[in-house]
Amino acid sequence: MRTVELDHETLRAAITLATRAPSIHNTQPWRWRVGDESIHLFADRTRQVPAADPDGRDLLISCGAALHHLRVALAAVGWTTSVHRLPNPATPNHLASLELHPQDPTDQDIAAAATISRRRTDRRRMSDWPVPPDHLDLIAQRAQQQGALAVQVTDPAARFDLAGAIAQAAIIQESDTEPRRLPPGLLTQPNGKRYGQQTELLLIATSGDDLLSRLRAGEATSAALLTATELGLATCPLSQPLEIAGTRHLIRDKVLNGMAEPQLIIRLGWTPTAAAPLPTTPRQNTTDLIDYSD
Numbered sequence: 001m002r003t004v005e006l007d008h009e010t011l012r013a014a015i016t017l018a019t020r021a022p023s024i025h026n027t028q029p030w031r032w033r034v035g036d037e038s039i040h041l042f043a044d045r046t047r048q049v050p051a052a053d054p055d056g057r058d059l060l061i062s063c064g065a066a067l068h069h070l071r072v073a074l075a076a077v078g079w080t081t082s083v084h085r086l087p088n089p090a091t092p093n094h095l096a097s098l099e100l101h102p103q104d105p106t107d108q109d110i111a112a113a114a115t116i117s118r119r120r121t122d123r124r125r126m127s128d129w130p131v132p133p134d135h136l137d138l139i140a141q142r143a144q145q146q147g148a149l150a151v152q153v154t155d156p157a158a159r160f161d162l163a164g165a166i167a168q169a170a171i172i173q174e175s176d177t178e179p180r181r182l183p184p185g186l187l188t189q190p191n192g193k194r195y196g197q198q199t200e201l202l203l204i205a206t207s208g209d210d211l212l213s214r215l216r217a218g219e220a221t222s223a224a225l226l227t228a229t230e231l232g233l234a235t236c237p238l239s240q241p242l243e244i245a246g247t248r249h250l251i252r253d254k255v256l257n258g259m260a261e262p263q264l265i266i267r268l269g270w271t272p273t274a275a276a277p278l279p280t281t282p283r284q285n286t287t288d289l290i291d292y293s294d
Contacts, residue, residue: 017117026281040094060218063215064218067083067219068146112226119229122236128198144220153255166247201266202266203264213263
């Protein structure tokens with residue numbers, strides 16, 4: 001049995017992979033503190049977007065994704081984790097403490113970590129190739145293992161309602177006088193049919209809507225995105241319809257029948273063969289994100 005020693009270079013590499021996690025509007029709202037035998041995740045509220053995310057929902061989901069990414073990265077270098085979420089009620093920005101335990105990595109652990117560097121958010125049109133049902137089942141299963149619901153939106157009426165909420169949110173945000181949106185993308189759309197017919201929609205939801213639920217939703221989102229990438233699928237998280245109370249309630253009541261709280265939508269499908277590889281999005285310097293406890 002190995003003794004527990006935190007190699008700072010190994011941890012820095014793992015945290016660098018964790019910061020490849022998707023964050024809403026690429027805000028990257030996280031910081032890390034490394035102790036003798038633990039790692040701590042903190043929310044960076046200075047990177048919250050008040051207009052689009054006044055209650056910090058998107059921030060918590062983003063941090064949850066980074067938390068899961070870190071667990072995946074650590075498993076690949078031989079450390080399993082015991083996670084204590086929201087460990088100190090008096091410090092709400094302290095989102096998680098991770099205790100590390102030595103464990104030999106499996107081939108699946110190594111493959112999962114390698115997937116982190118390949119994942120991209122792809123907002124382009126997708127092909128009309130169908131996604132196999134067993135792919136969708138595996139994605140949903142791994143997402144649900146992280147403590148959230150992963151609902152495949154396949155019913156035509158539910159898809160219609162969800163598409164309507166997405167369109168309505170876009171109209172509202174286009175007419176909003178407060179700046180919410182990022183500059184338009186510069187990606188070249190592939191030639192061919194428009195996406196839609198074979199685009200799958202996965203709704204990440206939770207039974208509650210407290211801080212822990214949102215953090216768990218982020219972990220489930222990470223698991224879903226990494227699994228889809230492992231299977232060769234393109235993915236795109238959609239948060240805008242859930243940033244507006246009216247469309248979020250519509251999705252809760254119409255798509256989820258009022259039984260759960262929607263947290264994030266994931267659009268997924270196959271990338272057209274003519275599509276060019278996507279560039280990586282910029283990230284903060286890892287060194288600037290880590291504090292070391294004495």
